[in-house]
Amino acid sequence: MRYQRIVVLTGAGISAESGLGTFRDEDGLWTKYDLEDVATPQGFARDPAFVHEFYNARRVNLRDAVPNAAHLALAELERRHPGRVLVVTQNVDDLHERAGSCNILHMHGELLKLRCESCGQVADWPGDLAIATPCPTCAVPGYVRPHVVWFGEMPFHMPKIELELAVCDLFVSIGTSGNVYPAAGFVAEVRRQGRAHTVELNLEPSEGASLFAEARLGPATTVVPAFVRELIEA
Known part of the structure; x- marks a missing residue:
């Protein structure tokens, strides 16, 4: 195989064909909800019950979804x-894990986990959350929140991701819009290092499409398996 260290960035587009709605498309979640209400610390402080209801519904959707060919x-x-x-994913679903991937960094957190703002512990939590849900570690109610990164918060694993971007020889971006930072800046960072080939696999060109050396456009379930076959057979 030609490449030795591969970093794959995945966004909402890779899970769309599994039935999980994207956020920024014409029918995306941000056309139905105000992100200030459901995806910011301030929104959670104003109405935690509403935010919990939003993410409880996302968990129901996730339980019904299955990994796709991508x-x-x-x-x-x-x-x-x-x-x-x-795999560095912006997605909070667990479809990469269910498909069998093991080496994954969830930079925007994981929907099926909670985080306690009292003791700081993170725990698996596939069910509903509510204001009265006690932390499974410290048992204090009223402090648990979805373990996801909201707007204005720092993504997880950034030092590790930056190190991997610096040493990879192939960077592949799949199903991303190219307008959410810092992930949108990864391809530029890789280009500055000057050692990696860059490829975009997307339904349509992202906002950063001109920064990639190569592009394959089409549904993720078509272009990703085809690209992977080429890598394996090279």
Whole structure:
């Protein structure tokens, strides 16, 4: 295989064909909800019950979703690649894990976990959350929140991600809009390093499309498996 260290960035577009709505499309979630109400610390402080209801509904959607061919292809790449494959995902779903990928960094958190703002612990939580839900660690109610990164908060794992971007020799962006930072700046960072090939796999060109050396456009379930086959067979 030509490449030894592969970093794959995935966004909402890779999970759309699994039935999980994207955020910024014409029918996306941000056309139905005000992000200031459901995706900011300030919105949670104003109306935590409403925010919990929003994310409870997202968990129901996630339980009904299944990994698609794009998720499965990335898991196969990780299994068969003799070097290193890292998936950095902006998604809060667990479809990469369910597809079989193991080397994953969730930079925007995980929907099926909670975080306690009293003791700081993170715990698995596949069910509903409410204001009265006690922390499973410290048992204090009223302090748990979805373990997701809201606007204005720092994404997780950034030092690790920056290190991986600096040493990769292939950077692949899948299903991203290219307008949410810092992820939107990853391709520019890789280009500055000058050592990696850059590829965009997307339904349509992202806002940063001109920064990629190569593009494959089409549904994720079509272009991702085809690209992975080429990598494996190279």
